Amino acid sequence: MSKNIEAAREFIQGLTKEKTAYPKDIAKRLIKIYSGKNDKRPRPETFKESSFLFIRSYHGDIGLRPFSNIAFWNSPDINISPINNIGAYTTLLEGGKSYSIRCNLHNRGDLMVPYPKVEFFLTDPTLGFNTSVAQQLGVTQMTGLLLPASNGVAEFIYQVPASEAGHKCLFARTWSFSPLDKPFDLFALDPRIDRHIAQKNLNFVPQASPYMFNVVHQPNALETIEFRPMTAMQVMALQHPGLLDFKILELGKSEALAQIKLELANKESGEFSLKGSRGMWEIKSVSKEGMDLDRQAGILKEMDAIVHSVYSEKSSFSDHKKSLEMFRSMNKTVKKTTLQMTMPGFGLEKGQAVGFEIVNTNQVNGQVKGGITIVVTG
Incomplete structure (x- = not known):
């Protein structure tokens, strides 16, 4: 290894170490600054270098996962209506007609998300869902910047072929590559454990x-x-x-x-x-x-623990690659x-x-x- 490469590597390691120590050092300083008896100023929150992109699964949803005992299949953020009557929401589609599919997106993080993407999946009324048995309608994006602590709308126009007429169920899945904010599984569409996914059924x-x-x-x-x-x-x-x-x-x-x-x-x-x-x-x-039932039970229990750990900021999904791979394999x-x-x-x-x-x-x-x-x- 050349001296220049070695020096660059040491410099990057030093910057990484400073970046890791910075939040802890600043937190200690803020405690001292705002710890006076007569100081009633609100302490500033720590800046998190990430976005927090999600679609609500229920009213009051703030993107925390996993959850249980909540009806999640009527997302307030997904609506379908004829393009000539936007307020007439429906999930009964007529062949030959065009519909507007609108999805509200939310960002509870500290970084803005430029033009977040949304893909839609259409199916007959379904209990549980998976992309391997799905019909992907297409991908769209929000036309603008999704700022921190804000929301926006992505719209997709769909002309219904005669073969797809009738009662339908719709899934939406959102993501961003810059900043990186995406679902952790390619196949599973489970709003209960993934904030990037929502359903209208x-x-x-x-x-x-x-x-x-x-x-x-x-x-x-x-x-x-x-x-x-x-x-x-x-x-x-x-x-x-x-x-x-x-x-x-x-x-x-x-x-x-x-x-x-x-x-x-x-x-x-x-x-x-x-x-x-x-x-x-x-x-x-x-x-x-x-997989047999016992093996499934172990993987599902571990997945709930992983999601809870990640959303509690005790780990990241990259720390659980082996477990995530087993979960993905199960869903194939x-x-x-x-x-x-x-x-x-x-x-x-x-x-x-x-x-x-x-x-x-x-x-x-x-x-x-x-x-x-x-x-x-x-």
Whole structure:
């Protein structure tokens, strides 16, 4: 190694050491400056040399992950509407029409994000999701700078082909390469553990009509599907413009939900069983492919710990490369199973509506994996 290269290397090492020590040294100095008895000035916060890009999964979301026991499939930041009627939000798409897909982006970091990117994935109503079974609509970007402590909007225009008409679920995933602020997994689309991802899975469905949805799961899986009634207040809290046309009724502990029957409509290779009782259905998939349940449980538990550690600023994702690689490997081989149910007759009259949720829980780790909100109309 030449003397010049060696000197440059030592100089860079010195700068790195000073950079690491700087925040600690400044913090000590600030404590002394602002520690006087009569000094009531607010102490300045430490500057973090990073952005904090996220899409909200629920009202009040500030990007902290992981979370649990929160309905995350109705992101307030994703809206779809016909381009000739922007305020008429919908997830029921008509073939041949053009729609505006808008996604709000937030930055809670100290660095601005120039032109943050957003990609959209469209699918039939789905519980759980993965890019390997997704249709990517395309990529767009916010036209401007996303400043610290601010938000902005990225828009994508989509003309619906006839083959994609009907009830849909939409995923959005955002990222930036400069500054580096991106999802940590290429395949998994899980808003519960990744702030860069959000989902809109809300459908208006007439009573006593058939409804089909997909379950994306591991080749070896043990999961449950539950139908949970929503109160009128919970339905109104969705703040969907389409609700203005209906009188929302209380569903309460409806016996109608307990009578819902699920049927297997289509599945991939492997053994799949479906067993139900009073609104709770157990699904089990057995295959020679993929990881066994114990191995999955260990990886999922470790992933929750990693995400919590990173967001607590105790580590970075680069410190967990081996564990992340196992998580990515697990998500490469998912399967998609299609189920069909017939919407019960709730006795609704024209102009009336009730709501319930289809909730999918992974029994391997006890976490909610996905959900669909259904507004049943008379």
